[in-house]
Amino acid sequence: MATQSREFPPEIIKILKSSQRVAVLTGAGISAESGVPTFREAQTGLWSSFDPAELATPQAFHQNPKLVWEWYTWRRELISRAQPNPGHYALVEMETIFPEFTLITQNVDGLHRLAGSQATIELHGDISRTRCSFENQIISDWPETDEIPPHCPHCGELLRPDVVWFGESLPAEPLEAAFQAASSCQVFLSIGTSTLVEPAASLPFAALRNEAAIIEINPQETPLTPLASYSSHHPAGEVLPELVSKMKR
Numbered sequence: 001m002a003t004q005s006r007e008f009p010p011e012i013i014k015i016l017k018s019s020q021r022v023a024v025l026t027g028a029g030i031s032a033e034s035g036v037p038t039f040r041e042a043q044t045g046l047w048s049s050f051d052p053a054e055l056a057t058p059q060a061f062h063q064n065p066k067l068v069w070e071w072y073t074w075r076r077e078l079i080s081r082a083q084p085n086p087g088h089y090a091l092v093e094m095e096t097i098f099p100e101f102t103l104i105t106q107n108v109d110g111l112h113r114l115a116g117s118q119a120t121i122e123l124h125g126d127i128s129r130t131r132c133s134f135e136n137q138i139i140s141d142w143p144e145t146d147e148i149p150p151h152c153p154h155c156g157e158l159l160r161p162d163v164v165w166f167g168e169s170l171p172a173e174p175l176e177a178a179f180q181a182a183s184s185c186q187v188f189l190s191i192g193t194s195t196l197v198e199p200a201a202s203l204p205f206a207a208l209r210n211e212a213a214i215i216e217i218n219p220q221e222t223p224l225t226p227l228a229s230y231s232s233h234h235p236a237g238e239v240l241p242e243l244v245s246k247m248k249r
């Protein structure tokens with residue numbers, strides 16, 4: 001890939017400045033600069049060292065709940081030490097610039113919320129929350145126990161992290177809100193996602209059907225790159241603050 005300038009082309013800034021409705025989809029890449037590992041990157045992505053079939057499916061939890069719980073405990077600890085980076089904070093500012101702004105994330109790390117984004121649609125759940133694997137109710141407290149995973153204090157079934165695993169449906173309301181925002185926006189920003197995992201991967205296509213301009217921020221090319229009005233191949237934490245400062249001028 002030829003080296004690309006970090007500057008956004010003036011026509012892209014102009015489109016953004018004249019837009020009322022903006023939707024943003026973020027993926028693991030926006031948190032990479034906060035030290036949270038991505039999934040699919042060679043060498044550093046979680047799925048290069050761990051098998052998702054053994055750790056992130058309902059079948060895996062059924063077969064080996066202890067392994068799955070402990071893997072999520074490790075990720076929870078890692079995430080609890082992470083702080084939002086300039087990319088997250090730039091999106092907080094963006095929320096104040098556009099009359100209609102929808103931030104949709106596939107991340108479970110809560111860093112958009114921690115940065116101060118007001119109304120983030122979290123499609124894949126929140127790793128810091130725990131729910132009952134039977135009743136699906138969020139459980140905040142349970143009696144201290146050596147059992148791994150602990151059991152639901154109401155029904156006795158196993159507790160699990162409140163995240164969406166492969167093969168599970170996404171929560172209906174957030175998903176509907178995400179598609180509503182994507183299909184009515186004028187600009188759709190895809191930031192730090194490989195755009196490979198459905199249904200989130202279909203969101204930019206909903207935006208394209210509304211003739212929205214697609215702007216991508218990702219150091220690597222993705223299946224979305226050829227369809228984007230502009231792809232910035234730089235880290236989100238570097239280019240997003242620059243983009244926001246250009247918007248204000």
Ligand code: APR
Binds near residue numbers: 040106124196222236
């Ligand atoms: N800035 C922007 N993008 C980055 C950065 C960065 N600093 N660093 C890495 N990236 C890009 C990578 O090039 C890659 O395309 O972020 C993308 C991360 O892709 P994935 O690891 O596939 O993560 P994501 O798209 O969020 O995965 C979707 O898959 O495993 C499931 O549930 C999990 O929510 C996750 C879903």
